[in-house]
Amino acid sequence: MNVIIKNASVLNAEGGLERKAVVIENGTISSIVDDNEAVQGGEVIDAGGKLLIPGLIDMHVHLREPGFEHKETIETGSRSAAKGGYTTIACMPNTKPVTDSPEIVTFIKDKAREAGLVKVLPYAAITKEQKGGELTDFAALKAAGAIGFTDDGVGVQTAQTMKDAMALAAGMNMPVIAHCEDNSLVVGAPVAEGSFARKHGLKGIPNESEAIHVGRDILLAEATGVHYHVCHVSTEQSIRLIRQAKQIGIKVTSEVCPHHLLLSEEDIPGLDANWKMNPPLRSRRDVEACIEALLDGTIDMIVTDHAPHSAEEKAKGMQLAPFGIVGFETAFPLMYTKFVATGQMSLALLVQRMTADPARVFALNAGELKPGAPADLTLIDLDAEKEVDPESFASKGRNTPFTGWKLKGWPVMTVNEGRIVWSEEAVAGLKD
Numbered sequence: 397m398n399v400i401i402k403n404a405s406v407l408n409a410e411g412g413l414e415r416k417a418v419v420i421e422n423g424t425i426s427s428i429v430d431d432n433e434a435v436q437g438g439e440v441i442d443a444g445g446k447l448l449i450p451g452l453i454d455m456h457v458h459l460r461e462p463g464f465e466h467k468e469t470i471e472t473g474s475r476s477a478a479k480g481g482y483t484t485i486a487c488m489p490n491t492k493p494v495t496d497s498p499e500i501v502t503f504i505k506d507k508a509r510e511a512g513l514v515k516v517l518p519y520a521a522i523t524k525e526q527k528g529g530e531l532t533d534f535a536a537l538k539a540a541g542a543i544g545f546t547d548d549g550v551g552v553q554t555a556q557t558m559k560d561a562m563a564l565a566a567g568m569n570m571p572v573i574a575h576c577e578d579n580s581l582v583v584g585a586p587v588a589e590g591s592f593a594r595k596h597g598l599k600g601i602p603n604e605s606e607a608i609h610v611g612r613d614i615l616l617a618e619a620t621g622v623h624y625h626v627c628h629v630s631t632e633q634s635i636r637l638i639r640q641a642k643q644i645g646i647k648v649t650s651e652v653c654p655h656h657l658l659l660s661e662e663d664i665p666g667l668d669a670n671w672k673m674n675p676p677l678r679s680r681r682d683v684e685a686c687i688e689a690l691l692d693g694t695i696d697m698i699v700t701d702h703a704p705h706s707a708e709e710k711a712k713g714m715q716l717a718p719f720g721i722v723g724f725e726t727a728f729p730l731m732y733t734k735f736v737a738t739g740q741m742s743l744a745l746l747v748q749r750m751t752a753d754p755a756r757v758f759a760l761n762a763g764e765l766k767p768g769a770p771a772d773l774t775l776i777d778l779d780a781e782k783e784v785d786p787e788s789f790a791s792k793g794r795n796t797p798f799t800g801w802k803l804k805g806w807p808v809m810t811v812n813e814g815r816i817v818w819s820e821e822a823v824a825g826l827k828d
């Protein structure tokens with residue numbers, strides 16, 4: 397069946413906005429035409445002049461199923477993603493059991509298909525049970541549908557293990573995605589080294605714990621030729637290393653989270669674990685370095701690291717609560733309001749870092765509005781201002797430091813392969 401989204405503001409090649417109609421046939425964009433061109437047949441959706449962009453892509457998320465369904469399920473996580481404007485998400489393997497077998501990869505894909513909301517791409521673990529020892533069966537995991545290997549949640553502590561993993565992955569044209577953290581430099585610290593840790597008598601996580609792994613892994617990527625992707629970059633030092641590696645042609649890519657672009661340890665209001673995440677909020681200098689790197693392309697994409705935890709778990713306090721904050725439902729409004737509306741970043745670049753760039757890096761058939769592309773679309777209201785209210789989240793997780801922030805740029809409709817998978821009731825003329 398045909399669907400026509402009329403009266404949409406679409407970014408053109410120069411980064412300007414043009415009024416267009418997008419015609420969808422059988423889940424694919426068949427044409428993008430001038431808005432006044434008559435298009436026959438099909439359901440018509442009036443976008444009301446709102447911004448229409450490719451469905452957002454999030455290459456780093458935690459859906460918690462199997463094993464931690466009290467935090468999130470593939471269904472609730474998918475719904476939260478759709479509400480946040482995402483149509484493709486890649487989920488981390490720190491489930492229970494760990495996603496270290498083809499059976500779990502298949503389970504995740506089946507559950508995602510049942511939920512039927514967004515495309516869920518599973519990562520598989522590098523090591524069995526993410527214990528840092530024996531490698532998983534890369535070939536079997538790839539055959540089951542894993543899109544890359546990572547032990548996210550924990551760093552691979554031994555260089556030889558990482559090198560073996562990279563060599564194996566390179567041979568099968570698969571990326572290695574790394575949570576960079578040297579445990580010997582962390583030992584029980586809940587926040588970054590700095591004024592907040594000192595003030596509250598807490599141990600601090602130093603910047604080197606991240607950057608040492610980044611440096612080590614860049615050298616191993618050079619030696620093995622693998623595509624190496626750095627998770628949630630948060631330090632000036634890691635960025636320096638990635639920038640240099642890119643300059644000399646090593647196949648390294650990287651990602652950053654909105655919270656590391658918006659918050660520093662100086663902003664943490666007190667011992668509230670909704671401000672506890674890994675990597676931790678670092679110094680203002682680190683934040684500035686992350687912003688610069690996102691703008692100049694050293695950092696390729698924005699990811700949320702959506703990491704839901706229950707209220708009970710987060711109530712254990714700064715020292716004992718688990719690391720992680722939710723991200724799907726605030727990412728675009730945060731980035732739009734704090735970077736685009738303030739003139740620090742163009743709308744076109746923000747959209748690119750959340751769509752075309754992740755698609756390019758991970759070779760996904762997504763991320764662009766063009767005839768022949770899957771009709772993955774997000775409609776965004778750039779004008780209405782709304783407060784972040786965790787009680788309204790579709791996610792089971794309420795753990796966010798952004799409660800009460802007044803933001804613009806809220807998604808109002810998400811379309812996955814031509815199907816409306818989420819919409820704000822206010823969007824006129826919509827039915828599911």
Ligand SMILES: NC(=O)N[C@@H](CC(=O)O)C(=O)O
Binds near residue numbers: 458575672
């Ligand atoms: N980011 C986090 O603070 N937590 C993640 C793990 C991770 O991304 O390293 C989680 O699984 O909760």
Ligand SMILES: [Zn+2]
Binds near residue numbers: 575576628
């Ligand atoms: Zn991580």
Ligand SMILES: [Zn+2]
Binds near residue numbers: 456457488548
């Ligand atoms: Zn993560």
